[in-house]
Amino acid sequence: MMNDGRTGAMDERLPDEVVLGMIARRLSEAMDQPWHVTGDLAKGPGSLAVVLGEDHTGHPGHVDIDFVLNVDRPGNTTISDCATGYGTTPEETVERAIEIWLGTTGSALLELLAQDGSFAGHYAADDPDGFPGWHMIHGGITGWGIGDDFQAVQRWAADNPLAPHLAPALRSSFDRDHLIGVKAFFGSGGDSETAEIRVDGIHHEAASEVLAGLPWPRPAGGMSYARTFLLLVHNEGGDEGRERGRDETA
Known part of the structure; x- marks a missing residue:
């Protein structure tokens, strides 16, 4: 299975405190509020923090x-x-990884805090393009590739909502009723094809198979991939779901 991105720097990993500092800087810029590194985490305003998961x-x-x-x-x-x-370089590689995260996952998380549509879009529990029964925030869609049609999968993802297709395979696997993160990464290049769904960072086989079966474009002679993120706020949806998601930050 292909990694979520492309790589050119194969040097040693940057120290965690350096990576946290890079994340803190980007979040400070995005939120226009200070983040700083303290110990093993990046601390933001109020109760917010970022911790690096296990490598x-x-x-x-x-x-x-x-x-x-x-x-x-x-x-x-x-x-x-x-x-x-x-x-x-390692710095350039990590900076790009943070940029990809911030443009997809991060945009949904920042919208959960802002609640004004400035970072990402909201879908009510009964929206036909949303996740049935859940209030959902749809993060940004990023794409990359090679060739004349390298944006084909990204465009398709923007025009074809994934949530209604994924919901039947996903809904019975959740272990809590709020703040579920669903990442989609899919595309093809040459003889390789990737379709991966991760729920709270863990690969979800059934939903990945559903994604693989959808009619997204497979450009010949090139490479085209897309990534996006769905944040399921609360399974009661609507305004109550928004309030519950906001309460979790308090």
């Missing part, structure tokens, strides 16, 4: 990011995800 790949450009909405209650307020960047 499960050994790859210098792979970053596991645990976004904690309430640092005093991390058990049920942490949304985990990972991203892999590409570049010619």
Whole structure:
């Protein structure tokens, strides 16, 4: 299975405190509020924090990011995800991984805090393009590839909502009724094809098979991939779901 990104720098991994500093800087810019590194976490305003997850790949450009909405209650307020960047130096590679995370997963998380549509879009529990029964925030869609049609999968993802297709395979596997993170990464290049769904950072086989069976484009003679993130706020949906999601940060 292909990694979530492309790589060019194969040097040693950056120290965790350096990676946390890079994340803190980008979040400070995005939120226009200060983040700083203290100990083994990046601390944001109020109860927010970011912790680096366990390195499960050994790859210098792979970053596991645990976004904690309430640092005093991390058990049920942490949304985990990972991203892999590409570049010619370790710094460039990690910076790209953070950018990918911030443009997809991060945008949904920041919208959960902002609640004004400035970072991502909201879908009510009964929206036909949403996740049935859940209030959902749809993070950004990023894409990359090679060739004349390298944006084909990204465009398809923007025009074809994934949530209604994935819901039947996903809904019975959740272990809590709020703040579920669903990442989709899919595309093809040459003889390789990837379709992966991760729920709270863990590969979901059944939903990945559903994604693989959808008619997204497979450009010939090129490479096209897309990544996006769905944040399921609460299974009661609507305004009550929004309030419950906001309460989790308190």
